[in-house]
Amino acid sequence: MRLHDEIRQRLAVLNPEALELHDDSAAHAGHAGNTGGGHFDLVIVSKVFAGQTALQRHRTVYGLLGDLIPDQVHALSVKAYAPGEF
Template sequence: MSLDLLKQRLAALAPTKLEIQDDSAQHAGHAGNRGGGHYTILVESSQFAGKSTIMRHRLVYEAVGDLIPTQIHALSIRAYAPGEQP
């Protein structure tokens, strides 16, 4: 999967900061992986203000959920509102 597709999907959150790291090479041959990549995402968005960590993660999964499990096997999410410390 291209990181551009992931960025495109996360654009729905109107991020003020977005960092995506492809960790797939570290998990080559991982049991149960049917080809999807492993990614770490740091995203800052005003849409996260006042929301719990679980709600923030749900917003991210709503944006990329159809890519799981075919193109994304694992996703590590750090989601913050502007002004919060990552």
């Protein structure tokens, strides 16, 4: 399974109303500290995030993807919103 698909599948448990995942890996290939993992920008909208702080939202996402970091995912930018905030 492609990494992009693996990330989407794991985040599906949040029942996202919107999910945008952009792979920026090609723009970062070979930079210092990168051992080959991908660079991703994530925008996700889910009812799960209602009433949560930004830190709680990020912890939720990283809890689902944490074992992919740093080997498969080198960098992940997360923008997590509750419905009505996006």
